[in-house]
Amino acid sequence: MRETLRDAITIARKDLLLEFRARTTAISALVFSALVLVIFYFARDPTEISDRALAPSVLWVTFTFAGMLGLNRAFQIELETRALDGILLAPANRTSLYLGKVFANLAFVLMLEAITVPLFGVFFNVDVVSPLVPLAGVIILATIAFVAVGTLFSAMTARTRFAELMLPVLLVPFLMPPITAAVQMTERLFAGRPLSEVAGWLRLLAAYDIAFVILGILLFEATLDE
Amino acid sequence: MLRAEGLYRAFGPIVALDGVSFSLDAGESLTVFGPNGAGKSTLLRTLAGLLRPQRGTVYVDGARYDGRNAAQRRRIGWISHQSLLYDALTASENLIFVARLHGVDRPTSAARAALERVGLGDRIHAPVRTLSRGMVQRTAIARSLLHEPGLLLLDEPFTGLDVDAARGLRELLTTEIREGHAVVQVTHNVEEGLELASRVAVQRAGRFVAYGPRSAFDAAAVSSHYRTGGTDA
Numbered sequence: 001m002r003e004t005l006r007d008a009i010t011i012a013r014k015d016l017l018l019e020f021r022a023r024t025t026a027i028s029a030l031v032f033s034a035l036v037l038v039i040f041y042f043a044r045d046p047t048e049i050s051d052r053a054l055a056p057s058v059l060w061v062t063f064t065f066a067g068m069l070g071l072n073r074a075f076q077i078e079l080e081t082r083a084l085d086g087i088l089l090a091p092a093n094r095t096s097l098y099l100g101k102v103f104a105n106l107a108f109v110l111m112l113e114a115i116t117v118p119l120f121g122v123f124f125n126v127d128v129v130s131p132l133v134p135l136a137g138v139i140i141l142a143t144i145a146f147v148a149v150g151t152l153f154s155a156m157t158a159r160t161r162f163a164e165l166m167l168p169v170l171l172v173p174f175l176m177p178p179i180t181a182a183v184q185m186t187e188r189l190f191a192g193r194p195l196s197e198v199a200g201w202l203r204l205l206a207a208y209d210i211a212f213v214i215l216g217i218l219l220f221e222a223t224l225d226e
Numbered sequence: 227m228l229r230a231e232g233l234y235r236a237f238g239p240i241v242a243l244d245g246v247s248f249s250l251d252a253g254e255s256l257t258v259f260g261p262n263g264a265g266k267s268t269l270l271r272t273l274a275g276l277l278r279p280q281r282g283t284v285y286v287d288g289a290r291y292d293g294r295n296a297a298q299r300r301r302i303g304w305i306s307h308q309s310l311l312y313d314a315l316t317a318s319e320n321l322i323f324v325a326r327l328h329g330v331d332r333p334t335s336a337a338r339a340a341l342e343r344v345g346l347g348d349r350i351h352a353p354v355r356t357l358s359r360g361m362v363q364r365t366a367i368a369r370s371l372l373h374e375p376g377l378l379l380l381d382e383p384f385t386g387l388d389v390d391a392a393r394g395l396r397e398l399l400t401t402e403i404r405e406g407h408a409v410v411q412v413t414h415n416v417e418e419g420l421e422l423a424s425r426v427a428v429q430r431a432g433r434f435v436a437y438g439p440r441s442a443f444d445a446a447a448v449s450s451h452y453r454t455g456g457t458d459a
Contacts, residue, residue, distance in 0.1 A: 003329075007326075007327060010323065010326045010327060011327075014312070014315070014319075014323045017315065017319070018312055018314050018315065021314040021315070021353075022314050077312070080313075081308045081309045081310055081311055081312070081313070082306055082308040082310055083310045083311065083312060085274075085276055085304065085306060085310055086304070086310040086324060086369070087327065088276060088293070089274060089275070089276070089299050089302055089304050090299065090300075090324065090327035090328050091296035091297070091299055091300045091327070091328060091329065092296075092327045093296065225278065
């Protein structure tokens with residue numbers, strides 16, 4: 001287990017270093033997030049629907065689609081020069097590859113969310129500071145679910161002809177439970193309700209995280225077979 | 227050290243490997259020649275455990291090998307016609323990453339030593355994307371030798387190398403073979419391929435149409451099998 005974690009951290013560090021050097025995915029995702037917020041801001045009719053009612057959905061739509069840009073890239077970088085072959089031939093086990101990608105994707109998406117939340121607060125005039133701690137907890141739990149499932153599907157679709165299309169098509173149905181939970185909790189937090197009021201959703205999200213990280217570990221090897 | 231028995235692999239209607247069998251001891255080198263589409267790269271990927279044969283078995287160090295055993299994987303060094311390197315990382319960062327995954331002691335000094343061995347000691351901090359094609363290939367070679375594998379699988383290893391670099395690689399591989407490493411190389415380059423070989427095979431349409439000791443082949447014989455197929459040498 002220790003070796004698996006060590007190798008996973010090695011892979012995650014490499015991925016983050018690559019992203020830090022290239023910055024292409026991070027910049028694309030951030031610009032995408034900003035554009036989504038701008039479009040929602042101007043497209044909504046505030047007399048028909050209030051910012052508070054719309055805001056949680058907008059926030060999670062933005063996170064989901066911007067995050068997918070990062071997930072798409074996760075295995076593409078391994079295929080450009082067939083670097084994946086080198087990783088598969090190393091003694092490191094397949095679980096460490098999956099966990100390494102999960103760690104790197106998690107860091108990437110959380111970074112993206114950390115920048116998007118203040119922008120979102122400004123655009124939608126929502127107080128994101130008061131509920132910041134419980135909101136951060138909700139975001140982290142939902143992002144673990146997003147990344148655990150997304151990394152698995154990213155590995156599955158990376159070698160297909162329409163990888164960038166296939167990933168969202170496969171992923172979105174599996175994201176319905178965690179996104180629904182996250183939207184429900186975010187709505188209550190923005191309404192100033194206590195976290196205890198959403199304990200059921202929290203438990204659902206935690207259970208989803210545990211189930212899909214375990215499933216990801218178990219199924220990941222099958223995605224690598226040619 | 228390496229044995230293949232009746233390897234068969236098809237991709238839809240295309241048969242890439244059709245009953246390939248051979249064995250290779252430590253200190254031996256097999257060169258596989260063949261035209262494009264003969265299945266040479268599929269053979270190497272199957273031997274490496276990156277691809278599962280639909281029939282047949284690969285044995286590494288006497289034990290069945292399907293790519294799952296970490297100790298057997300550690301024995302394999304792999305050079306493909308793609309570099310397996312990350313362009314945005316430096317040569318050194320690429321090798322340190324590989325060294326860590328292979329559990330090599332002191333990854334930083336191991337990476338430096340491996341790059342110096344292929345004549346790139348002065349380019350260790352250069353991003354791979356800034357290196358010439360030949361330098362990238364030399365970095366890929368350093369990468370594959372970093373963990374001191376016993377079995378080297380080489381797919382067109384001389385591609386992109388200039389005369390000096392090709393001579394350097396030839397000398398390096400000769401030393402590796404002399405020290406008891408086994409080498410399987412697939413190539414179009416008859417001259418380079420024969421020079422390192424102790425056994426030779428010519429593959430066409432997934433089959434070894436010729437296979438035997440180096441002494442049974444010269445360049446003309448290889449070329450003849452290349453064009454026409456033929457019987458075992």
